[in-house]
Amino acid sequence: MRVHVADHRLITHKLTYLRDERTDSPTFRRLVEELVTLLAYEATRDVRTEPVEIRTPVATTTGIKLSSPKPLVVPILRAGLGMLDGMVRILPSAEVGFLGMVRNEETLAAVTYANRLPDDLSGRQCYVLDPMLATGGTLVMAIQYLVERGADDITAITLLAAPEGIAHVEQELAGLDVPVTLVTGAVDERLNEHGYIVPGLGDAGDRLYGVV
Ligand SMILES: O=P(O)(O)OC[C@H]1O[C@H](OP(=O)(O)OP(=O)(O)O)[C@H](O)[C@@H]1O
Ligand SMILES: O=c1cc[nH]c(=O)[nH]1
Numbered sequence: 319m320r321v322h323v324a325d326h327r328l329i330t331h332k333l334t335y336l337r338d339e340r341t342d343s344p345t346f347r348r349l350v351e352e353l354v355t356l357l358a359y360e361a362t363r364d365v366r367t368e369p370v371e372i373r374t375p376v377a378t379t380t381g382i383k384l385s386s387p388k389p390l391v392v393p394i395l396r397a398g399l400g401m402l403d404g405m406v407r408i409l410p411s412a413e414v415g416f417l418g419m420v421r422n423e424e425t426l427a428a429v430t431y432a433n434r435l436p437d438d439l440s441g442r443q444c445y446v447l448d449p450m451l452a453t454g455g456t457l458v459m460a461i462q463y464l465v466e467r468g469a470d471d472i473t474a475i476t477l478l479a480a481p482e483g484i485a486h487v488e489q490e491l492a493g494l495d496v497p498v499t500l501v502t503g504a505v506d507e508r509l510n511e512h513g514y515i516v517p518g519l520g521d522a523g524d525r526l527y528g529v530v
């Protein structure tokens with residue numbers, strides 16, 4: 319897996335406010351949206367395009383447009399939903415598939431409760447959105463669903479990642495012949511005994527949408 323830490327100062331600045339426990343839910347939501355836009359800029363560097371000829375008021379010229387089939391954006395509910403608007407703002411023609419996944423807080427194993435992906439993802443570039451990569455169990459499962467359906471290029475965008483989680487994803491996906499890239503705003507120190515990222519930001523879903 320190619321790992322890109324997008325440690326631009328503006329990203330680190332916004333992450334600092336996101337991490338702060340005093341940041342309220344409306345501000346948290348706005349910061350997540352702003353952050354995903356900045357991360358998406360990096361993550362879509364290799365989005366597939368094809369040449370297109372256009373005429374300006376002065377001359378004809380060749381530019382580029384996004385290739386078909388269009389990229390698929392996959393937010394992982396709940397917390398990944400907070401990243402969707404920011405992502406489709408810069409990729410308005412993308413299609414969107416949904417995965418609902420939740421960690422069992424005792425075992426830390428990911429459980430899937432919703433799966434609304436196109437059946438055939440052959441030749442599709444996919445962008446998975448989830449603010450947190452902790453143990454990595456959720457991301458491994460999400461990537462496996464996409465690969466099973468034929469996705470041939472996958473980029474995960476996270477706000478924070480734990481070193482243990484990155485290592486787990488790399489180990490589980492070793493031998494996969496689909497290129498996988500992780501673009502993250504920061505790699506934190508570690509996981510604590512409850513599987514939370516340290517220093518992290520707490521439970522991203524709860525901070526976006528409240529405790530359920
Ligand atoms: O890397 P992992 O150890 O698998 O943990 C990461 C997952 O945990 C969080 O979701 P959560 O299970 O809290 O669900 P939620 O988004 O509904 O709050 C987060 O948004 C990731 O999906
Ligand atoms: O720190 C963490 C770990 C998993 N999920 C979260 O929302 N936060």
Ligand SMILES: [Mg+2]
Pocket residue numbers: 397521522523524
């Ligand atoms: Mg949660």
